[in-house]
Amino acid sequence: MDAELLEAFLPEWAVACARLAAAPGDARALANLRALAEAPGAEALAQHIGVLPPDALAAQAETMLRPPMHAPQDGPKGAGVLIIDDSPTMRRILREIIAEDGAFAVLGEAGDGEAGLAAMARLQPSLTLLDIEMPVLNGLGVLRRWALRGPGQVLVVSSSALSGGEVALEAMRLGAAGVVAKPSGALSLDMAQQRGADLLRAARIALGLPHAA
Template sequence: MDEELLAAFREEFAALCASLAVAEDMPVAQRLLAQLVAMAEGMEMAPLLARLRECQAEESLPALRDAIRALAEDEPTEARPIRTLIVDDSAMMRRLLRGILALDPRFSVVGEAVDGAMGLSAMAELQPDLTLLDLEMPVLDGMGFLAEWALSGHGQVVVVSSAAHPGSPAALEVLRRGAWAAVAKPSGALSPDLAERSGAEILATAREAVGAG
């Protein structure tokens, strides 16, 4: 990315954040936030866009101001990796998901966990932009993970599970609990064309979840 363009972006971004942080009413703050979102989209800064969309979910002006102040403390940088956590008890599936994400250099797998409890600990430590989550796991399953994540979690969650076919009760429930989407694992875990059949949908959904589509 051109350094002059990036410098101009940083200057304008900082100015908008400063204006939003002292906005006197919610309509003005929302208009400024919409401008920030449009800038992040135009510069294709997916992680920044994901954080801005989290700010859009704030319902009160003080909470929105605080969220923007916290975001402004992290200077926007070019093409910051999309930090991704994989939570699945299957070593083969974790390896497969790493391979799928590797097809897009914007994704960086920063951690893995074999159950929901370890996943929550890893999320608290790593603060990922995106978590790919299985449902059927020991210790704490995916539904339990989502219940805790909804209260104090970070980033977006995409469920990747054989129990979450589109339209199924499980898929509807994970959406109700706040997950961005539910993508089904294909049947036949040892099928040699597993990645080919599932990879495109999983990768497309991951991109959409963090605004990198």
Template sequence: MSGAPLDPELLALLLPEWEAAAERLAAATEEREQRRALDTLRGMAGGAGIESLQSALRAFDPLPEPFDAASAAAALAAHARTVVAAGHDLPFEPAEPAGAAPPDRAPIRTLVVDDSAMMRRLVRESLSSDPVFAVVAEAADGREALARMAEEEPDLILLDIEMPVLDGLGVLREWALRGTGAVVVVSSAAVPGGEVATEARRLGASAVVGKPSGAFSPDLGERQGEAIRRAARRAAGLPPKSRVEGP
């Protein structure tokens, strides 16, 4: 399954379109819409030659009863990000349905990268309300981030863009070659749809989340904190947090 390397340029182009199709699947409430989204994903998986995704999609033909479109979309998007990060195919491991996380689940080992100590603390506190995440390391610049990645091999990296020594895009370029885990960009420089955000997604970032206005704004925990937690769960291949899991 993990044979020859896949075309990195093709993978980089595939990921945004794959995630958009997965989002359409997650939002689909009618069987016709679900089938259309799945057909789109099948075409992309076949065109990219990703056998694991083709095999996973065959499990939805015919659609099982019941069919959880949101959980299927989350699993397919997470696996695509993992394959793109690895540069070669990998066995498909479906995500668990919402509310089914066992108490002995290994925590999502997370690296927080930002040149502001206050922002690192705010991001860490935002994640602390979701017990699936465990911050195992922090870094204040891009070069230190790469060193922490090599040492800790985190499952998830929350990455700023504007940093000294090596910026976030530089980190992503290095990570795309040899890094592990998934990356969520948390930065005021990466405006959704803007040039920096587009480049971050092209390099393999799972999501781009804006910082609040001003690095020391307390609204991170109230508004942006929730956006960060949602993006982090998606990047880690987890379903959205349900009410039965906590507030």
């Protein structure tokens, strides 16, 4: 091995490597390394300093300069759903119903209208399941403010908004995508399951998703 060649080569190689370590993908540092690797006599040093052959170095440079491929971030699978209801029991029931359909994923919950509006702004749900009778701000109050600047669609889930009734008609006038009855725990199991199926069907219709007839 030529000692003089090694003495002249190593400092410049070390500088280029240090630059590349500080800024991976640095085109100038990569070009410098390639030039050094292609220098006459460099092949004799390869086994001592780990210099790649010019072709291999060029291929490595292309890989390093290529824009990185980022793996998709884990996140909710399906359309994001927000539940606004003052009853913790009802929120749990609605979560369980939503979990039955892979087209949806619950993003969050809120226990009153004001907290619900804040959650809407923060989470930007595709669909909000909204109760009517709540403290602080009721469901119709939420709809009035949501109609001006709120995200997604709103499906009213309420025992007080009977189909065709005044409250239901007002909710629809304010932009609700639909009104469905709550799947109350006081109902028979069959009726509760039917109301859960009705809710999922209405949710799919609200978002324009395929649904069973």
